[in-house]
Amino acid sequence: MNEPAAAPGKLSTSAIVAFSAVSLPTSALSLAIVIYLPAYFATSLGVSLTVIGGSWATVRMLDIIVDVVLAETMDRTRTSFGRYRPWLVIGAPLVMLGVYKIFMAPPGFDGVYLVSWLLVMYLGTSILNLSHSAWGAKLAPGYHDRSRLFGVLALVGVLGAFAALSFPAAAMPLGHTHARSIQDMGWFIFWLTPVAVALVVWSTPETVAPERQRRRHSLSDYWALFTNTSLVRLFLAQGALTLGPGWMGALYLFFFTDSLGFTANQASILMGGYILAGVIGAPITARMAVKFGKHHTLVFTTTAFSLGLFTVKLIPHGQIMAAVPAMLWCGAMAAGFDLMIRSMLADVGDEVRLEQGRERISLIYAVNTLAAKIAAAFAIGLTFPLLARLGYVAREGAVNSPAAIRSLEHVFVIGPIVFVTLGGACVLGWRLDARRHDRIRAQLEARDAPCTTAPTIASVESQATVTAALPSRAREDTDSGRPSS
DSSP states (O other): OOOOOOOOOOOOHHHHHHHGGGHHHHHHHHHIIIIIHHHHHHHTSOOOHHHHHHHHHHHHHHTHHHHHHHHHHHHHOOBTTBSSHHHHHHHHHHHHHHHHHHHTOOTTOOHHHHHHHHHHHHHHHHHHHHHHHHHHHHHOOSHHHHHHHHHHHHHHHHHHHHHHHHHHHTHHHHTOOHHHHHHHHHHHHHHHHHHHHHHHHHHOOOOOOOOOOOSOOOHHHHHHHHTOHHHHHHHHHHHHHHHHHHHHHHHHHHIIIIISOOOHHHHHHHHHHHHHTHHHHHHHHHHHHHHHOHHHHHHHHHHHHHHHHHGGGGSOTTOHHHHHHHHHHHHHHHHHHHHHHHHHHHHHHHHHHHHHSSOOHHHHHHHHHHHHHHHHHHHHHHHHHHHHHTTOOOSTTOOOOHHHHHHHHHHHHHHHHHHHHHHHHTTTTOOOOHHHHHHHHHHHHHHHSOOSSHHHHHHHHHHHHHHHHSOHHHHHHHHHTOOOO
16 A cells, blocks of 8 residues: 655755664764774774775675665565664664774684674674665655755764864874774764664654556566666766775875874874764865856865875975865865765655655665775775785884885875866766756655546556656657657
8 A cells, every 4th residue: 555655845954864763873984884893903903904905895795785785674664663763773783892802803713703793793884774764765855955954964974974083183182092992983983873763663653655657576676776867877986986985095194104293193093083074064065066067166176185185295294284275175175076966866765755656765876886896895805905905014013115105105195186086077967957857856845746636546547657758858759848759
């Protein structure tokens, strides 16, 4: 039985902030995974760079299919408790278990241990991220409303990442070892996860959109989705914009300590500035998207990030104040990457629902998450073995040769600049702007609106079916009121 969808109004800021609570633990965990955990395993727990890189790559490849299965199941979920709410409840304990086993890992563990518990942790985070993103796309149906909602999500995520970052930064003043600070970070994420999920589940309403399409989906429907030009472009952009910053993050501590001469504590403080700059960067990016369009904003932020990162190599040895402007600039620009892509994916989800007659937003986010997972696997799976091959030794107390340090510098700067620039290039000429999305939303709302007479229902469904069956050019002409040729 199809449930009528309530017409969603504009969400209040307080409602958006409450819904954003899940971004606190997931962003904190993402920071730990990219910046701290791999280096912590290599330096404090004595695990080889090859084992770490190989394990991460293996896990990311193994759980690729998981997101597609999860998303397909989420899109079919229809319960009195909601479509996405039950999945948040399921994901939380998996994240907690994985976090405990990974952050409290014993010294010298093997690859089997790492792969096993990374799989559990990533399964939990996949469930949380997919259900949260898909739910957000349904909460804010408008083109600009999504920029606003995902802007707040990005802002709250920045705060979660910064909170996690405070543990290593405060280690020295508190007299804690770096290893102890990583474990404290793990406990912070462990306990924050159920609190954040409970807040969202308790405070956020959820409606399930009706599905007008009665027939079962065939392989051609999936093929049409996976070959959708807009989704392919966002898939490539997501991969590049995950790999670039992920590459930088994987090498960050090595570069800032061994090349620029900062202590681990100073490097954490600078990373805090990078993360905290997102508090300014996220809302500015969201406003730019409203004024100039999402794709134009993404091109600008990726270009600006690449130019800013180039200056990092020019920072004088050990001069922390000289490093602050570059880190703040790069952090502010990077805050817009995920924000824009998630919002653009939600717009494409509306276009797909109009064409296929049923909700596919979870699957759309899952397909894009595949790009992020593949890129994240390569960020660590490529950089760590590459450093080892170039002669760099990550073990605590090791002394590296000048040649190894120079190799580290080149790898750190060139990789992120290349991939981030490519990520922005992927959306050049983007066509799904605010005007086109408004036409799509008008057709969806007309089709989804509760009607009182059978002829009206038939008329609406017939119009939507004909529109979806038209070739893309003809469909655009029909949307705009022009006769198609």
